[in-house]
Amino acid sequence: MRIEKCYFCSAPVYPGHGMAFVRNDCKVFQFCRSKCHKNFKKKRNPRKTRWTKAFRKASGKELTVDNSLEFEKRRNIPLKYNRELWSKTVEAMKKVEAIKQKRQSRFIVNRLKKGKELEKAADISEIKKNIHLIKAPHAGQAKQLEDKMVQKLAEDVEMDE
Amino acid sequence: MTLVWCVCSKQVSMALSLSGLILPKLTQQRAFSVSAAVAAIQKLTRVRVVDNSSLGNAHHHRPPKVIHVYTKNGVGKVGDRVLLAIKGQKKKALIVGQKMPGARMTPRFDSNNVVLIEDNGNPTGTRIKAPIPTHLRKMEGEYSKLIAIAQRLV
Numbered sequence: 001m002r003i004e005k006c007y008f009c010s011a012p013v014y015p016g017h018g019m020a021f022v023r024n025d026c027k028v029f030q031f032c033r034s035k036c037h038k039n040f041k042k043k044r045n046p047r048k049t050r051w052t053k054a055f056r057k058a059s060g061k062e063l064t065v066d067n068s069l070e071f072e073k074r075r076n077i078p079l080k081y082n083r084e085l086w087s088k089t090v091e092a093m094k095k096v097e098a099i100k101q102k103r104q105s106r107f108i109v110n111r112l113k114k115g116k117e118l119e120k121a122a123d124i125s126e127i128k129k130n131i132h133l134i135k136a137p138h139a140g141q142a143k144q145l146e147d148k149m150v151q152k153l154a155e156d157v158e159m160d161e
Numbered sequence: 162m163t164l165v166w167c168v169c170s171k172q173v174s175m176a177l178s179l180s181g182l183i184l185p186k187l188t189q190q191r192a193f194s195v196s197a198a199v200a201a202i203q204k205l206t207r208v209r210v211v212d213n214s215s216l217g218n219a220h221h222h223r224p225p226k227v228i229h230v231y232t233k234n235g236v237g238k239v240g241d242r243v244l245l246a247i248k249g250q251k252k253k254a255l256i257v258g259q260k261m262p263g264a265r266m267t268p269r270f271d272s273n274n275v276v277l278i279e280d281n282g283n284p285t286g287t288r289i290k291a292p293i294p295t296h297l298r299k300m301e302g303e304y305s306k307l308i309a310i311a312q313r314l315v
Contacts, residue, residue: 021268
């Protein structure tokens with residue numbers, strides 16, 4: 001029993017789910033649900049279909065090169081059963097999964113940081129352009145004039161002294 | 162107005178699908194043909210012989226056709242025996258792959274595959290290169306010799 005990967009969306013296919021298709025060149029395609037199967041029959045390229053993992057990895061939206069992802073690769077060499085190895089592997093799997101999730105989220109957060117800077121710059125420029133909606137053009141002029149007059153009077157008083 | 166338009170486009174797409182062509186969305190401009198619903202193997206279906214027997218691989222101007230299906234109803238699924246007409250002679254064969262989707266945990270193949278068989282059930286060829294479904298093992302019947310000469314199991 002093995003948890004396959006859907007050919008189209010790269011989701012895990014558990015036993016009892018999905019469909020398998022064997023092409024005449026002996027290549028086997030597993031699908032997780034009929035959505036993926038139908039898209040495949042429509043000859044859509046998973047690397048161009050935006051909601052698939054293949055697209056996200058190909059366009060750099062998700063973590064592609066990482067040590068924690070090496071554990072997911074398929075090994076075709078069978079190992080002799082060893083109870084210690086088995087239980088240690090299960091524990092290691094949990095830790096590796098936790099590390100992988102953290103690294104993947106960190107990658108996405110770093111990718112989206114640029115967006116925050118751009119957003120801030122856009123907000124500032126928007127306010128500068130539309131400042132007339134917030135503040136009238138002659139809003140502080142009266143106060144400025146008053147301050148100037150007060151300053152001038154103070155200087156005159158000093159000069160007189 | 163919009164309701165009428167929706168109905169119209171459905172009829173148009175139905176008409177196109179009946180004629181064998183469905184227009185893809187504007188985002189992916191590739192014309193392709195979509196086949197009608199596939200059925201299981203019955204009389205007069207053309208099949209593909211996948212073993213390395215000389216009779217199966219000899220080129221004839223006509224593809225091998227099923228002329229009799231050895232089941233209670235005339236429908237042949239994977240694991241059923243059929244009678245083929247190849248090169249002007251009658252030969253028994255066993256269905257090892259069908260285009261129609263079958264039981265849930267069984268694969269669907271791209272063509273209706275068949276392996277030539279003698280009257281006693283022994284395969285005629287010595288090797289089968291095409292993938293053979295593994296659920297043949299559990300099926301009732303003698304498929305062990307077929308599985309033994311199969312090179313790839315799916």
